[in-house]
Amino acid sequence: MLKQVEQWHNKWCDWLDDFIINAHDATLEFKKPTLEFSSRGGNVAGKYFPTRNVCRYYLPYPLMLGDRYEETVMHEVCHSAAHQIFPAAQWHGDFFHYLTRVVCGYPNHKTCHNHNVRIVKQYIKQAKLLLLQHQLLLLQGET
Numbered sequence: 001m002l003k004q005v006e007q008w009h010n011k012w013c014d015w016l017d018d019f020i021i022n023a024h025d026a027t028l029e030f031k032k033p034t035l036e037f038s039s040r041g042g043n044v045a046g047k048y049f050p051t052r053n054v055c056r057y058y059l060p061y062p063l064m065l066g067d068r069y070e071e072t073v074m075h076e077v078c079h080s081a082a083h084q085i086f087p088a089a090q091w092h093g094d095f096f097h098y099l100t101r102v103v104c105g106y107p108n109h110k111t112c113h114n115h116n117v118r119i120v121k122q123y124i125k126q127a128k129l130l131l132l133q134h135q136l137l138l139l140q141g142e143t
């Protein structure tokens with residue numbers, strides 16, 4: 001499941017990298033955001049940190065949403081691209097919507113979702129276990 005999130009992350013990074021090279025500005029180099037996982041199950045499914053260029057994914061959400069979580073990954077990677085292209089643009093402004101809806105092809109993408117946090121919390125234990133397994137594999141140098 002973490003691998004799946006990572007694949008989506010890489011896919012949308014490549015997609016936006018192509019967009020920046022071909023359509024926007026060939027001189028701007030898209031710095032690929034690093035990804036981070038958390039087992040927290042609060043009211044956000046993902047978060048982008050502009051100062052570190054990091055996308056953080058909250059694992060109870062992909063466990064709950066399955067393939068629908070790809071849209072969240074796309075959303076966070078778009079924050080990275082928007083921030084690098086127009087650092088002064090509004091967080092969820094017109095340019096951000098252009099990236100999510102037009103460039104990435106989610107015409108109905110909305111920036112706010114009302115997830116049922118009570119249901120999300122049911123996935124926290126499983127998320128913690130996945131995260132521990134992931135960290136163990138990293139320690140063993142297998143990923």
Ligand SMILES: [Zn+2]
Pocket residue numbers: 075079092111
């Ligand atoms: Zn956002």
